[in-house]
Amino acid sequence: xxxxxxxxxxxxxxxxxxxxxxxxxxxxxxxxxxxxxxxxxxxxxxxxxxxxxxxxxxxxxxxxxxxxxxxxxxxxxxxxxxxxxxxxxxxxxxxxxxxxxxxxxxxxxxxxxxxxxxxxxxxxxxxxxxxxxxxxxxxxxxxxxxxxxxxxxxxxxxxxxxxxxxxxxxxxxxxxxxxxxxxxxxxxxxxxxxxxxxxxxxxxxxxxxxxxxxxxxxxxxxxxxxxxxxxxxxxxxxxxxxxxxxxxxxxxxxxxxxxxxxxxxxxxxxxxxxxxxxxxxxxxxxxxxxxxxxxxxxxxxxxxxxxxxxxxxxxxxxxxxxxxxxxxxxxxxxxxxxxxxxxxxxxxxxxxxxxxxxxxxxxxxxxxxxxxxxxxxxxxxxxxxxxxxxxxxxxxxxxxxxxxxxxxxxxxxxxxxxxxxxxxxxxxxxxxxxxxxxxxxxxxxxxxxxxxxxxxxxxxxxxxxxxxxxxxxxxxxxxxxxxxxxxxxxxxxxxxxxxxxxxxxxxxxxxxxxxxxxxxxxxxxxxxxxxxxxxxxxxxxxxxxxxxxxxxxxxxxxxxxxxxxxxxxxxxxxxxxxxxxxxxxxxxxxxxxx
Numbered sequence: 246x247x248x249x250x251x252x253x254x255x256x257x258x259x260x261x262x263x264x265x266x267x268x269x270x271x272x273x274x275x276x277x278x279x280x281x282x283x284x285x286x287x288x289x290x291x292x293x294x295x296x297x298x299x300x301x302x303x304x305x306x307x308x309x310x311x312x313x314x315x316x317x318x319x320x321x322x323x324x325x326x327x328x329x330x331x332x333x334x335x336x337x338x339x340x341x342x343x344x345x346x347x348x349x350x351x352x353x354x355x356x357x358x359x360x361x362x363x364x365x366x367x368x369x370x371x372x373x374x375x376x377x378x379x380x381x382x383x384x385x386x387x388x389x390x391x392x393x394x395x396x397x398x399x400x401x402x403x404x405x406x407x408x409x410x411x412x413x414x415x416x417x418x419x420x421x422x423x424x425x426x427x428x429x430x431x432x433x434x435x436x437x438x439x440x441x442x443x444x445x446x447x448x449x450x451x452x453x454x455x456x457x458x459x460x461x462x463x464x465x466x467x468x469x470x471x472x473x474x475x476x477x478x479x480x481x482x483x484x485x486x487x488x489x490x491x492x493x494x495x496x497x498x499x500x501x502x503x504x505x506x507x508x509x510x511x512x513x514x515x516x517x518x519x520x521x522x523x524x525x526x527x528x529x530x531x532x533x534x535x536x537x538x539x540x541x542x543x544x545x546x547x548x549x550x551x552x553x554x555x556x557x558x559x560x561x562x563x564x565x566x567x568x569x570x571x572x573x574x575x576x577x578x579x580x581x582x583x584x585x586x587x588x589x590x591x592x593x594x595x596x597x598x599x600x601x602x603x604x605x606x607x608x609x610x611x612x613x614x615x616x617x618x619x620x621x622x623x624x625x626x627x628x629x630x631x632x633x634x635x636x637x638x639x640x641x642x643x644x645x646x647x648x649x650x651x652x653x654x655x656x657x658x659x660x661x662x663x664x665x666x667x668x669x670x671x672x673x674x675x676x677x678x679x680x681x682x683x684x685x686x687x688x689x690x691x692x693x694x695x696x697x698x699x700x701x702x703x704x705x706x707x708x709x710x711x712x713x714x715x716x717x718x719x720x721x722x723x724x725x726x727x728x729x730x731x732x733x734x735x736x737x738x739x740x741x742x743x744x745x746x747x748x749x750x751x752x753x754x755x756x757x758x759x760x761x762x763x764x765x766x767x768x769x770x771x772x773x774x775x776x777x778x779x780x781x782x783x784x785x786x787x788x789x790x791x792x793x794x795x796x797x798x799x800x801x802x803x804x805x806x807x808x809x810x811x812x813x814x815x816x817x818x819x820x821x822x823x824x825x826x827x828x829x830x831x832x833x834x835x836x837x838x839x
Contacts, residue, residue, distance in 0.1 A: 246486065247433045252426055252450075253481045256280040256327075257457030259287050259304050265457065265479050266310050266325075270317045272495030275481065276433075279425040280327035281455045282307065285751075286813045288419065289562045289670035291331040292394040302333030303416075308340050311414065315350045318413060326404065326425040330416040332361050332396065338416050339693035351691060355412035357403045359684030359703075360419040362559070362677070363395045369681060376559070376675045380751050388673055391563040397677055398558045400524030402438065403684040403701040404428035410688050410697070419560060421523050423451030426482070434486040438525070439707035445528035445550025446488035448521065453492055453510050453545075454480040459746075460492060460510040462500035464824075466744035466831065473499035478541075489546040491538055502541040505744055505759065508798050512757020514748035515802050518795050520551070520713040524558075524679070524703070527551040527713060531795055552709035556676040565671035566600070566634040568817060571646040571664035572607075575625040577656035581609050584625045587653050591629060595645050601632040603810070603817035612820045613829040614784035626660070630817035632669065639666035672751055672813045679704040719792040721775035724783045734836040742835060743769060745827035752812035754786075754805045754823030756830055759798065766799035768837065778803050781833055782826075 253275045255266040259282040269278050282304045295302030307329035311318075318325065330337045334356040345352060362369070366389070370376050376385035396419035405428050407415040417425065427447035430436060436443050453460050460480040462471045478498030484490035492507055494500060511530065515521065518530040527550060534547035575584050588604045605611035607626035610619075631642050643664045650657050680703070688697040729736060739745075744759045758773065760766035779790040788806030795802065809823055810816035820826075 246435050249483060249485050250276040250429060250433050251481055251483050252277045252279060252429055254279050254454035254457055254479055256282065257455060257459060258282065258284055261457050263306060263310055267314050269479055270314050270321060270323060272498060274321065275323050277324050277326060277429045281422045283328045283331065283419060285560055285672045288394060288396060288560055289814050292562060292670065295332060300336055303331045303337035304329040308344060311341050312344045315345060315352060318352060319350060324413055326415045326428065328417045328420055328425060330356060330418045332394065332418060334358055334416045334418050338689050342689060342691060342693045352413040353411060354414045354416060355407040355410045355686060355688050357407055357417045357684060357686055359682060360396045360399050362397055362682065366392065366395060373681060374677050379674050379676055388563040391565065393562050393564055393670055395559055395561045397682045398524060399684055399703065400424050401428045401431055402705060403686050405432050406686045406699050406701045408432040412688065422455040423448045423523055424525065426451030426454060427525060430484055438705045441526050441550030441552060442548065443488040444526035446548040448523055448526055448528045449533055449545065449548050450482045450484055450490050453507060454482055456510060456513065458500060459513065460507060461494050461502050462506055464746065465506055465509060471501050475499055491542055491544050493542045502543055504535050504537050504543055507535060507543045508759045508800060509744055509746040511798060512759065512800050512802055513746045514750060515755055515757060516804065517715065518793050518802055519716045522554065524553060526553050531797055533797060552707065552711060555679055555708040555710060557679050557682055557703060559675045559677050561673035561675060562670040563673055565669045565815060566632060567636045567639050567666040568630065568632040568669050569639045569643055569664045569666050570628060570630040571643060572626050572628045572660055573646065573649060574658045574660050575627055575656060577623060580623050580625045583654040584627050587627055587649055590653060591649060595642065597638055597641060599631045599633045599638060601817060603630040605819050607819060612825045616781055616829040616833065628819060632817055636666045669815050671815050674751060679708065716793060719775035721779035721790045724780040725776040727777065727780055729836040734838055736834045736836055739833050739835045740831040745831050747823050747827035749809055749812060749822040752807055752809050754808040754826050756803045756827050757800055759800045763799060769801060770794060773801060
């Protein structure tokens with residue numbers, strides 16, 4: 246058994262830097278590289294592709310990346326684990342093997358299947374699983390006839406089995422983002438699947454690096470501290486057999502690794518910090534300890550875990566109408582006034598009742614609504630969007646935008662051509678008992694033929710049904726009156742007091758706020774309440790705001806319910822995933838005593 250392994254990440258989403266894999270391989274020695282391609286939206290995109298062509302449904306960029314670096318993988322014996330298989334891992338593997346044959350390089354590939362349960366829904370529902378929506382309690386019967394995809398989030402067990410085959414490349418479908426990082430630790434260190442503290446530490450390591458450069462200075466509040474943006478370094482974890490680890494990056498690369506860059510990533514897309522649930526372990530983020538351990542190096546230890554639950558999360562998607570977006574450019578003096586005229590005129594002329602419409606002035610508070618300051622601008626991108634179950638309505642919408650340029654105020658141009666209707670796949674999260682989802686690990690020969698298959702149970706036998714900790718939290722249901730005009734205080738931008746990172750889960754956004762000092766944290770904990778955030782985001786957040794506290798990280802986590810117009814593919818918002826919400830929060834004026 247090894248005492249330490251080095252795992253790098255080379256991508257946090259489909260569309261990330263295609264050269265990151267090569268940089269990670271050539272920048273220093275790594276035992277493993279994980280790449281995370283799959284978001285809920287990505288699964289919907291892959292399903293649309295597969296419906297049109299059954300041979301698709303995987304991340305085709307991954308094929309090109311592997312072919313480019315295959316000689317380096319062969320030379321350095323670095324093993325690659327990626328969820329690039331999407332909903333068709335076997336075709337992804339066969340495509341890679343076919344291309345490898347052309348360049349006369351042999352690499353062993355294993356695939357993991359079993360997550361795709363779309364063809365088994367009738368076996369499971371309603372006798373074995375209710376498939377109730379875990380976010381809003383929607384009854385599954387209302388979407389069953391429209392279901393297009395259903396993929397369970399697999400855990401670490403099948404990935405470990407794939408490593409045991411000796412494969413150079415492991416292609417997964419829908420596994421958790423963290424499982425592809427935890428698996429090498431279990432394999433190399435012999436961790437038991439009920440060693441909860443070590444598994445929780447592995448989960449935290451996986452969460453830190455799963456989004457690529459977000460842990461090494463990408464999207465960082467204090468971006469001005471980064472001196473080198475080219476050749477951006479992606480994260481590396483050096484993890485020890487006892488579960489402690491360090492976060493770093495290759496030398497002579499861009500970016501930055503500090504306690505604050507790591508903290509920002511830790512609070513990204515977080516719900517209840519005391520119970521971060523995965524198929525393998527429930528981690529308590531309130532136990533994480535961090536310390537700077539040299540330049541571009543952060544030490545992490547102390548993570549505590551709890552038993553895994555008997556369920557797997559399932560990411561479903563169902564056909565749910567159509568949407569379209571068109572835009573025009575408006576320039577010159579009084580651009581905002583002209584944009585209002587164009588928008589009002591357009592909707593009156595169109596005179597169609599859509600199920601949902603949206604008007605945004607990009608360049609004038611499109612993302613942040615009432616949180617942004619009024620600015621004078623000479624250029625607006627007027628963005629007009631509609632959603633409806635009737636595709637014919639959207640056809641009329643698409644034909645009605647261009648005529649605006651000849652029958653409105655001066656200084657306008659159409660951009661992007663006539664918009665067409667896009668089918669919406671709405672995200673539907675639910676749960677399924679683990680014992681219903683056996684997985685298969687298969688090894689392929691050089692011709693792409695499956696030569697060996699192992700059955701791996703998702704249910705390990707160590708699962709427990711326990712009451713997960715629910716720490717004291719604040720809940721705000723409506724705005725409050727803000728009074729920051731006290732004589733004994735002074736105003737200051739929140740950015741001066743803290744850092745922040747925001748993300749999404751369905752129709753809910755989270756904003757993690759990290760104080761710049763212990764004293765500031767105590768001030769924020771007392772005064773930056775759920776009510777304050779609800780008031781600021783009232784033009785965006787239609788639901789409640791919840792606040793959790795993480796004293797160990799000197800951080801607050803805010804959950805903004807009903808803040809993304811339905812979330813994912815259904816949203817008409819330009820920022821459909823709440824990625825800019827942290828910046829909006831940091832731009833608000835707060836107060837300190839003095």
